[in-house]
Amino acid sequence: MVRKISFCILATFLSMNLYADEIASYTAIKYHVNYEKQNPKSQESLQKEYQKIKRLSKTLEATVMKNDTDVEVAKNLAIIEIWSNKFMQSYKPSEAELNELYKTEKPRTVGKYELRNILVSYEKNADRIIEMLNEIKNKQDKKESFIKYVRSVSNDVASKQNNGLTPLVDENKLNPQIKEALKGKKEGEIVKVNLKDVGTQILYIEKYIPEKIATFEEAKDALINLAKRKALTKEIELLSK
Structure with a gap:
């Protein structure tokens, strides 16, 4: 009798642990957070939420979705995806x-650009600014004049706060039009790009790091x-x- 009771307690304990693991997995997959780090009220809410979803899933599988082809296919795909993710996480190459x-x-590394940006609404305004900037032969003077235009006329509020300077970016992450316009250009040069529904962008090449091994x-x-x-x-x- 004692052995039977002990077995029942052990079975209940194992079932509770498995269920706790399910809730932890559910929380991680759906909300991308750690169940154990949630406060007791949140944990209780997650338990109720998962219980409801699990009951609904089992009911559907046993009734209206019984022998449904899509369910079977989704299961197969889910099993492979979950296993693949776990395999990738656990595999440690030597x-x-x-x-x-x-x-x-x-x-090879990807080429990178650090750019300064002036955004204006009309292309003719961009052309006038570029013409005046290109008349300046000294590289440092041209850069300083570019920054003055950033502060006075640029519509790009975010980059304006940093004198038009944008973070170093991989060239393959650039807008295709911008990437094409920058091709073959050197540090200190200026290019113009018309962006539909945005305006005309004047770009000063602050830094270019070419691709290498x-x-x-x-x-x-x-x-x-x-x-x-x-x-x-x-x-x-x-x-x-």
Whole structure:
């Protein structure tokens, strides 16, 4: 009798732990927060919310969604996606693996730009400003004049607060029109870009860092991600046989 009671208590304890894990997983997936770090009131609310969702899910699966093809497909996809994410998180490539990838992939850094920006409503105003700036031959004087125009005429409130200067950005993250306009230009040069429904942008090239062969350390994060993806593909192929 005592053994039977102990077994029931153990089963209940294991069930409660599994349920707690479900709520923690639900909280992380839906709200991207740690269940354990929530206050008791929030934890209680999350428990009730998950209980309601779980009951509804089981009811639907047993009734109106029973043998539904979409449910079966969604389950299959969800299982693979969850497993893939966990595999990627747990896989730790070795230094030797990363070094081999570095040799074969020959990774390169992306070119980067640091730009100053003047935004005006009319292209003719931009043309006049560019004409006057290009008459200034001294690079430092041109830059200082550009900053004066930023303060006096630019409609870009965000960059205006920093004298038109925008953060260093990868060239592949630039607007395609801007990227094309900057092609072949050097530091200290000025380009003009007409942006539909925005206005005309005058850009001063503050700094340009061209692409180059990346050092191992520069490429390490990308190499780790690549190694994880390769390992995942290999594991999927093995499990699919």
